[in-house]
Amino acid sequence: MKTLIFEPSNENLIKCSHALKASEIVAMPTETVYGLAANCFDEIAIEKVFKSKNRPTFDPLIVHVNTNEINHSSKFPNLDYLFSLNLISINQINDSLKQTYETLMKTFWPGPLTIIFPKSILVPDLVTSGLQTVAIRAPKHEVAQNLIKLANSPLCAPSANRFGRISPTKASDVYEELNGSIPYIIDGGECEIGLESTVVSVSEQSIHILRPGAITSEILHNATGLQIIERTNNSPTLNAPGMLETHYAPRKPLLLFNENQLNKEMIIKSIEQLKKIDPKNKITKCSLLLNNDSSKNKWLSILPLSILDIFYLNSNENTETAAKQFFETLRKADHSNSDCIIAEQFSIDLGIGHAIRDRLQKASTKL
Numbered sequence: 004m005k006t007l008i009f010e011p012s013n014e015n016l017i018k019c020s021h022a023l024k025a026s027e028i029v030a031m032p033t034e035t036v037y038g039l040a041a042n043c044f045d046e047i048a049i050e051k052v053f054k055s056k057n058r059p060t061f062d063p064l065i066v067h068v069n070t071n072e073i074n075h076s077s078k079f080p081n082l083d084y085l086f087s088l089n090l091i092s093i094n095q096i097n098d099s100l101k102q103t104y105e106t107l108m109k110t111f112w113p114g115p116l117t118i119i120f121p122k123s124i125l126v127p128d129l130v131t132s133g134l135q136t137v138a139i140r141a142p143k144h145e146v147a148q149n150l151i152k153l154a155n156s157p158l159c160a161p162s163a164n165r166f167g168r169i170s171p172t173k174a175s176d177v178y179e180e181l182n183g184s185i186p187y188i189i190d191g192g193e194c195e196i197g198l199e200s201t202v203v204s205v206s207e208q209s210i211h212i213l214r215p216g217a218i219t220s221e222i223l224h225n226a227t228g229l230q231i232i233e234r235t236n237n238s239p240t241l242n243a244p245g246m247l248e249t250h251y252a253p254r255k256p257l258l259l260f261n262e263n264q265l266n267k268e269m270i271i272k273s274i275e276q277l278k279k280i281d282p283k284n285k286i287t288k289c290s291l292l293l294n295n296d297s298s299k300n301k302w303l304s305i306l307p308l309s310i311l312d313i314f315y316l317n318s319n320e321n322t323e324t325a326a327k328q329f330f331e332t333l334r335k336a337d338h339s340n341s342d343c344i345i346a347e348q349f350s351i352d353l354g355i356g357h358a359i360r361d362r363l364q365k366a367s368t369k370l
């Protein structure tokens with residue numbers, strides 16, 4: 004299959020909406036990362052999404068809705084709206100939950116927050132991997148909003164990368180990942196945020212963050228007054244997917260070190276372990292992924308490998324910019340001729356820095 008990249012003209016968006024109505028799949032820009040969109044009620048199209056990404060069907064998809072139109076008619080996105088789209092089951096939602104849901108929707112939509120709702124039986128099990136819940140978000144990107152509107156249906160859209168790989172933040176990244184497996188990519192430029200949406204589930208007393216993103220626990224607490232609980236690796240919701248331990252990963256091994264682990268013996272030991280896991284990889288040359296150049300000399304003095312190139316995650320000391328460039332930087336390190344990536348954990352655990360740390364942790368090789 005030939006993969007075409009389209010400018011987001013009205014004519015091209017109409018062409019893509021026709022493709023979506025004919026059970027095709029289309030890569031679209033969002034403000035977080037590029038998504039691979041399909042009509043969320045069309046099982047033939049949804050199967051194509053899983054197949055082209057090589058994604059296991061136990062990992063459920065996020066459904067994307069258009070809220071521009073209802074904003075214009077001065078109604079905020081509310082539960083009735085999602086019910087009218089045949090996405091959620093409303094009778095399982097009591098008044099206190101309703102209030103929390105609607106505060107979240109009103110405050111953060113359109114934007115990078117995905118909310119888990121009780122699902123309508125009309126949403127195919129394939130979308131939700133058989134779960135009784137459905138994840139929904141309203142993307143802010145104009146192109147995504149317009150495409151959903153033209154398609155006349157909510158669109159499910161996972162990130163437009165092969166399963167487990169680095170998420171795409173440019174049309175050319177999607178092309179690199181899925182060239183030959185999808186017909187169309189809409190080029191909406193570079194994604195503004197660069198990391199996937201925050202995913203939350205809601206209970207009466209608290210909000211659980213299942214995946215950290217630009218909407219942080221502090222922001223959620225300020226908006227709702229509720230207790231915010233971060234999912235940890237050993238919490239029982241681990242089988243809530245995307246939460247898989249290795250994700251967002253480069254093709255070559257990535258060894259991640261915290262600053263306090265910066266000692267030669269530790270690094271040598273990790274490299275030896277890596278050689279055992281992958282005996283064909285001789286591991287002589289590495290790419291170095293650092294926060295900025297202040298720790299460079301320290302790393303150069305202790306690394307027992309030749310350093311092919313050095314990439315910086317936070318060269319201009321702005322966490323939002325670091326997030327925006329994160330996946331691209333990881334992709335560049337992956338393109339290098341080195342045998343592995345040695346990475347320093349992102350040092351700022353505040354704001355979206357928390358999500359950068361999460362993605363680096365998940366991109367790292369588990370020894």
Ligand code: TXA
Nearest residue numbers: 035037038063064136137138161162199200243244245
């Ligand atoms: O920013 C984003 O969310 C991007 C753009 C394209 O919108 N999409 C995205 O989709 O990151 P994906 O498929 O790469 O990640 C979606 C994650 C799943 O891995 C899963 O963890 C979670 O959302 N998810 C989906 N449905 C769920 C459900 N019913 N319960 C719990 N988690 C769910």
Ligand code: MG
Nearest residue numbers: 161162170199
């Ligand atoms: Mg993804």
